[in-house]
Amino acid sequence: xxxxxxxxxxxxYPEIVIDMLAPAWSLPIVERMPEIRQSIVLSTLHGEFGxxxxxxxxxxxxxxxxxxxxxxxxxLKAALVPWLAGIPRRTGYRGEMRFxxxxxxxxxxxxxxxxxxxxxxxxxxxxxxxLPAVPWPSLSASAENQQRAMDKFxxxxxxxxxxMMPGAEYGTAKCWPVEYFAELAGSLxxxxxxxxxxxxxxxxxxxxxxxxxxxxxxxxxxxDLADVVDLLAACEQAVSNDSGLMHIAAAVGSRVSGIYGxxxxxxxxxxxxxRVLHYRQLACSPCFKRECPLGHLRCLREIxxxxxxxxxxxxxxxxxxxxxx
Numbered sequence: 265x266x267x268x269x270x271x272x273x274x275x276x277y278p279e280i281v282i283d284m285l286a287p288a289w290s291l292p293i294v295e296r297m298p299e300i301r302q303s304i305v306l307s308t309l310h311g312e313f314g315x316x317x318x319x320x321x322x323x324x325x326x327x328x329x330x331x332x333x334x335x336x337x338x339x340l341k342a343a344l345v346p347w348l349a350g351i352p353r354r355t356g357y358r359g360e361m362r363f364x365x366x367x368x369x370x371x372x373x374x375x376x377x378x379x380x381x382x383x384x385x386x387x388x389x390x391x392x393x394x395l396p397a398v399p400w401p402s403l404s405a406s407a408e409n410q411q412r413a414m415d416k417f418x419x420x421x422x423x424x425x426x427x428m429m430p431g432a433e434y435g436t437a438k439c440w441p442v443e444y445f446a447e448l449a450g451s452l453x454x455x456x457x458x459x460x461x462x463x464x465x466x467x468x469x470x471x472x473x474x475x476x477x478x479x480x481x482x483x484x485x486x487x488d489l490a491d492v493v494d495l496l497a498a499c500e501q502a503v504s505n506d507s508g509l510m511h512i513a514a515a516v517g518s519r520v521s522g523i524y525g526x527x528x529x530x531x532x533x534x535x536x537x538x539r540v541l542h543y544r545q546l547a548c549s550p551c552f553k554r555e556c557p558l559g560h561l562r563c564l565r566e567i568x569x570x571x572x573x574x575x576x577x578x579x580x581x582x583x584x585x586x587x588x589x
Contacts, residue, residue, distance in 0.1 A: 272399055288306075506525075
């Protein structure tokens with residue numbers, strides 16, 4: 265979703281150069297964003313303060329002549345590198361005691377900025393400026409790497425493919441039951457679809473369970489992120505929990521069936537008109553918890569495989585559900 269900010273800046277200021285400071289794992293995504301000149305790797309681990317690493321990187325950036333840094337996270341550590349690098353204008357929201365580190369401080373209004381992508385693009389505006397229409401992400405696919413990946417995993421290119429993403433890094437309260445994915449995979453296979461299960465090594469067990477009970481191909485943990493981007497671009501549709509891969513599927517043009525449990529499609533919707541959103545909106549949801557605090561996971565269990573299948577196959581349902589709120 266940070267690409268939406270890059271799109272906004274590139275459209276408004278065609279002469280500027282945009283580089284992105286990001287963790288190493290995200291580079292295959294950043295490289296598919298045509299608005300970004302280059303990515304800069306921050307080598308700190310997740311949760312690591314890493315003052316020495318940030319100081320070393322800032323020393324390198326000090327020589328580049330950047331005029332502005334836009335700091336998307338609201339943490340103190342995220343604002344350190346631009347400050348240490350002496351970048352003159354450092355834009356960000358009020359956060360963890362960052363006064364001085366961020367000198368173009370913006371108020372954080374949860375009601376106005378009610379979606380993650382709006383919070384990102386608002387930092388590309390001048391203070392007081394109204395929010396424009398959100399530019400949607402659109403990642404570039406590599407036909408060459410796509411063919412290489414399909415050859416490597418012996419994937420068919422003559423039948424329509426559906427990707428399934430059963431994982432969610434945040435926690436189990438985001439994860440539709442694996443047996444539901446398996447039932448849906450079997451129904452799709454019976455209708456002539458190939459089903460590819462995509463995810464990290466952490467999702468391998470879920471992928472194995474889905475493939476064991478259906479004809480799906482379990483590719484979890486066998487692909488790198490660049491492969492996943494290109495394989496999703498080859499899929500007609502994708503079925504996913506609210507996860508990063510869901511947003512990648514939307515950005516490469518796959519029709520997305522997004523399944524929401526503890527989170528809300530109002531906050532992190534797939535930014536595409538080609539989408540169907542499944543959300544029960546129970547009294548207890550969205551709770552935004554990692555695990556179901558009530559232990560029943562009704563918000564996900566009450567979304568049946570049949571309902572998801574109908575949303576994928578019925579054109580009228582797809583067109584109605586695809587309308588942007």
